[in-house]
Amino acid sequence: MSPESRDSVWADRYEAQVDWETDARATATAILFWIPRDLRTLPGMTSNVKFGLDAGTGRTVLGCPPDCPGPERNRYLTYVPGVTASRSARPWPRTQPPPSPSSPPP
Template sequence: MTVSVVWAREPIPTGPSVFLAGPTPRSEAVASWRPQAIHALDRAWKKPDTLHVLVPENPGGLRETEYEDQIEWEWEGLDRASAILFWIPRDLRTLPGFTTNVEFGLVARSGRAVLGCPPDCPNPERNRYLVRLARRFGTPVTQTLPETVAAAMKIVSGADITRQSQAAHVWVE
């Protein structure tokens, strides 16, 4: 019942993990949504092994200005995560999420993504395409952060079961 936060550019451990995808603040005046997600994941995680929460921010909450390493870290995290939690409180002025759109398109078919789009964000109409894409590929779509966390936990639990059964299958052979 432990949650470990893995910040941008830190080594990504093996084991159950959730990547927190979505817009990152570009100014100290804008609060990150990720601390709330980390707290909700911590409360929801009930398994004995550690859940690694992959956070594409620095511990202070902002993205690095030089981000070649950041991009590589994010791609690796997206590839390795058990679940990818997209939370998109779209605000074109402060949290535009343009990179998030691309990231979602890359993983929408993976079976590891969940899309959270609050209907009361400043620009919810800018999430319509992503919602439609998610529904096309059977990706869970939610409207609140707690619902999004719950859907991500189901994916992680399913990933654990799949990995365990695959390991058992390999062992039997």
């Protein structure tokens, strides 16, 4: 499940979107965070909060590409224990699930 809008259609109420995302993350077997940090165009502040809420569940997979505009801004996220950190420079293909903790990124 992806919280991104499809065709720029968003929930009528912001709370409905937040509730949907929270429920979806609570039932997911794996939660993928892809954070190509760019403070100008994609700061990821909401992702920081969501990652913090989910990091201790053992179900998070974190992707922080080292060639993003602000890789130093992801140091804390990649340090947090209990997280499967992937420093892949490209996103995983949409048609395949995220790699298992023992698998290298594609």
